[in-house]
Amino acid sequence: MSGVRTMSCQHEAGIPSAPFGVLRLPRNIVAGAGQRFAAAEMAASLGESVLICTDARLAGSHDLAELVSSLESRGLTVHVFGDTEAELPLLGIHRCVDWITEVAQKQVSSVIGFGGGSCIDMAKVVSVLLTHGGQPRDYYGEFAVPGPTVPVIALPTTAGTGSEATAIAVVSDSELGMKMGISSPHLIPFAAICDPELTYTCPPALTAATGADALVHLVESFTAITRERTSSLASERVFVGKNALCDSIALGGIQLVGRSLLTAYRDPSNTEARANMMMAALYGGVVLSNAGTAAAHAIQYPVGALTHTPHGVGVGVLLPYVLRYNFQAIQPALAQVAEALGCDISGLDARAAAIAGVEAVDRLIAGIDLPETIKELGVESGDLAQIAQLSLNSKRLIDNNPVSLDLNAITEIVQAAYAGDRSIR
Template identity: 50%
Template sequence: MTLFAALRLPQEILFGKGQRHALATVAARLGRRALVCTDERFAATSVFAELVSALEAASVAVLIYDGVQPDVPADSVSVCVEDARTFDPEMVIGIGGGSCLDMAKCAALLLTHGGQLKDYYGEYKVPSPIIPVLAVPTTAGTGSEVTPVAVISDSERTLKVGISSPYLIATAAICDPELTMTCPPGLTAVAGADALTHAIEAFTAARRGVDHSLAQKHVFIGKSALTDHFALLAIKLLGRSLEKACKDGSDEDARADVMMGALAAGCAFGTAGTAAAHAVQYPAGALTHTAHGLGVATMMPYVMNYNLSASVTEMSQIGAALGLGTPGLDERQLAVAAIEKIRRLFAAIGITATLADLGLAADKLDWTAEQAFNIDRLIKNNPRPFDLDAMKRLVKAAYDGNFAASAM
């Protein structure tokens, strides 16, 4: 018997129009003091004020930290935690984009276990459970509301760093598509492309075996029967509605599809993991200071083409999920059609076509490839193996826009 699966998710996931109004009830079950992490923009909205008022009406005292910055600078977490210690929160609520949710996870971690964030970099460094985290996303992309990962930026390091532990998974994820209705087209595109990349990389991730210790030693453990289910759902929903949501942000059905797609992609990659597109983005993004979702989506078609020879079946299933099951196409033709569909979709929503367009300097190609190749937790997840020369060829192809060369 070879069937294997693993999945780690919040205790409760609530999804649907108006579900934000359940936040106060959920929080009241967990305690009477909540630290709320958000950014300055969302903190100034009437929706945020309504959520805070509902918490207070449910006898949950609130301390607001509205200084969340993009990519969560590590020192900002220390500021947040020091401000909150005397308040002694019993839970942390993250409301906003992925950075707000990651801030909530990191704050809960330090409030529970102390120390510095760098003490927890890597996998399985968190020693035991943290105080409950409630995640309320207002964008549809990172999937942080359901994943065991928090990504931060450390001024002492060139690349962003991650803390990965099942203990970081939110206790509850409350996903209300209405909160994304005012998300501008550019952010909708970049976040949605990030989610679609999560789903594709999770579905095409290497299958790592059935060793009973695998999931006890690693957070990302490759594809399985359960992660495949969520990944294909995400691909279907994002494939049919991401472009619609970018063109018409008032389309409620498209917004719901994109948010559910991002959620499902998070359910998939939170256990399966991501691979080469993310590995290249970490150094490329650090050098270009561009959005994470933009970088991974720029790389995704090239990585799919590189992986085609090792993942024809999976790529053809992606094609079917994208609605490309045209009669007469064999498995490989459907796989190729899937890659072309992703290229066209990303172009239509404004994703950069090359690493050069992303702003990567030509003299940094080898450095980018070397850094990407050394991110072992992602590279070992890729279905087609890499050596350093292969990574250099992939990065060069993505820089030049030479799509055919990415398969070599």
């Protein structure tokens, strides 16, 4: 153990030893079983009229009915948009904005996102459009949202995306043929209310996909690039790279995933595992929003658009290949991942301890029955060149990778992920 601590010394790893950190967070974070009822008081503190963005399944749920009645009992007028589509196509966002303009003349004092990442991202984008007008496309990239928006209250019903805590919303742009991100600190919700009871109805496949998403957020943020700590870094970038404040949160989240993902998947009624995964997802959102994710996310965007497979499944399949490509640059961090996932790495040398981290991630992904390759997701060999090319479009994610990536490098990762080649670079 002590050998590994020495080996993971920041200085030896080429990482500056002076601590540096960035954390931008929701103004209110409330987490715990039964805490969803805190939403009504928060919404009431913001004004009299609420828009809830949810999807067709959740619009008919008992949980949504309870939320609406708790808001109405405080005298709030509640408008429910129940047609959010998974992965958030642009057309649906326009439908929501048109509808709320018609029924409430845009006069809402808060927007509640009630659902998975798609519904929370819908709430975020709609709040931008209600406040600043225009089209989602006007805000693609970093820092394009010009100012504060109608406050968003996020109530996740999946334990995965962490969107409740992030400065990003992801939309599906069919014209561009890929998902696009709107990234701005103004998108961070006013409140993240994380009640694990809302996830009890998630079936195993959804628990797996969303749990993998949380794991990838935590591991990619923990192994992200370390940037030079200039005084303008936090104002130039939404995602600043690996940093001390995020690292401790990421390690805590990785521990929670290690302890509880397989249990939540195999035993959906295990309330402790559900609570741990909800917390891990929140931690994942915090670190992805500040340190930022990298290549697995960049490559998933075109893979998801091509195969129509869930985001969490795609990033989960890709992570083992990305970690192997990045291996030489992130060995100390991988050893810490191994420890956080419960591996005994005492007595191992630096390389073996890092390999233990990669293999522990492999076991988690296999344990929730995700496919091993992108071929199994529906990618064909003729698609690989286009996937590699399109991945480069996600510049913020490519820039955040700990190893610099050009077209050849991404092609190498994509080919390995297609062929199931798990050799370490």
